[in-house]
Amino acid sequence: MADIEMTDLEMAGPDERASGLAALPGNLMMWILIFSELAVFGAAFIGFAVARVLDPATFAAGQAHLNGTAGALNTMVLVTSGYLAARGVAAGRRGAVAQARRAMMMAAAVGSVFLAVKAMEYSATLGAGLTIDTNTFFTLYFLLTGFHALHVVLGIVILLLVSRSGPETLVENLETGAAFWHMVDLVWVILYPLVYLIR
Amino acid sequence: MTFLKKIDRLTLSWLVLIGLTLVTLLFARHGDAGGSVGIAGAALLLALAVTKGREILLHYLELDQAGPGWRLAMTGWLVLLCGVILLVTAAGALGWIGPH
Numbered sequence: 590m591a592d593i594e595m596t597d598l599e600m601a602g603p604d605e606r607a608s609g610l611a612a613l614p615g616n617l618m619m620w621i622l623i624f625s626e627l628a629v630f631g632a633a634f635i636g637f638a639v640a641r642v643l644d645p646a647t648f649a650a651g652q653a654h655l656n657g658t659a660g661a662l663n664t665m666v667l668v669t670s671g672y673l674a675a676r677g678v679a680a681g682r683r684g685a686v687a688q689a690r691r692a693m694m695m696a697a698a699v700g701s702v703f704l705a706v707k708a709m710e711y712s713a714t715l716g717a718g719l720t721i722d723t724n725t726f727f728t729l730y731f732l733l734t735g736f737h738a739l740h741v742v743l744g745i746v747i748l749l750l751v752s753r754s755g756p757e758t759l760v761e762n763l764e765t766g767a768a769f770w771h772m773v774d775l776v777w778v779i780l781y782p783l784v785y786l787i788r
Numbered sequence: 789m790t791f792l793k794k795i796d797r798l799t800l801s802w803l804v805l806i807g808l809t810l811v812t813l814l815f816a817r818h819g820d821a822g823g824s825v826g827i828a829g830a831a832l833l834l835a836l837a838v839t840k841g842r843e844i845l846l847h848y849l850e851l852d853q854a855g856p857g858w859r860l861a862m863t864g865w866l867v868l869l870c871g872v873i874l875l876v877t878a879a880g881a882l883g884w885i886g887p888h
Binding site: 614642644656767778787 | 798799810812824825836837844847849865869873
């Protein structure tokens with residue numbers, strides 16, 4: 590009886606991971622990047638909140654020019670793309686390689702919609718004569734959303750790259766690429782209410 | 789409820805994320821309309837952000853399978869960050885800090 594229990598313990602399911610750093614999906618280096626990104630974005634978000642409190646009138650006037658609906662649309666775009674990437678990882682683990690690659694490419698395609706919406710927002714803002722030099726609100730708006738959008742661009746490239754991985758590295762690469770993509774998603778769900786909605 | 793039992797946890801997370809984003813649309817301003825959301829409004833928006841972020845951390849990033857330490861550290865970062873943002877915003881709304 591004791592032998593059977595030992596065997597059960599040794600045959601841990603594929604979803605059960607080791608403890609410590611090995612417990613995180615994908616490559617450790619990606620997680621070190623994720624931690625540093627979250628620290629930087631966190632500090633920048635607190636900086637934005639403080640700057641708004643110091644000059645609420647300028648921030649309220651600036652925010653009135655933003656399109657909150659476009660921001661919500663982009664939230665839905667990112668969480669849908671993240672969902673597709675997570676499904677791609679699951680498919681890769683099941684050994685459904687073609688399905689995994691397809692899911693990652695679809696995640697990248699949906700992610701590119703975010704950039705299209707963002708480009709429309711930027712062109713409306715810039716078209717109204719509001720630039721990074723206009724005031725503190727627009728300086729921080731362009732810096733924060735621009736820095737995030739660059740991460741979206743990089744995330745799309747990473748998703749496309751990992752979808753082309755060879756069979757022996759596919760699962761770890763899918764997990765690593767998806768982890769970066771989910772971090773981009775996570776940053777946006779805080780950035781959106783902070784910059785577009787709270788006033 | 790039987791419908792909810794048929795969908796997997798990941799799909800449920802996606803539906804929760806979409807649903808909560810639809811709630812935030814109520815706060816989206818159109819033109820100059822709408823004043824301050826107030827401290828309660830900011831608290832609600834940040835609570836929604838924490839709930840969404842938690843879904844992403846636990847089910848997209850799979851921290852639900854990474855042990856209690858990682859779960860606590862990462863959701864702790866999320867709650868701490870949104871908590872500080874709320875404190876700063878509330879301090880401004882109450883006139884404790886800001887222009888005089």
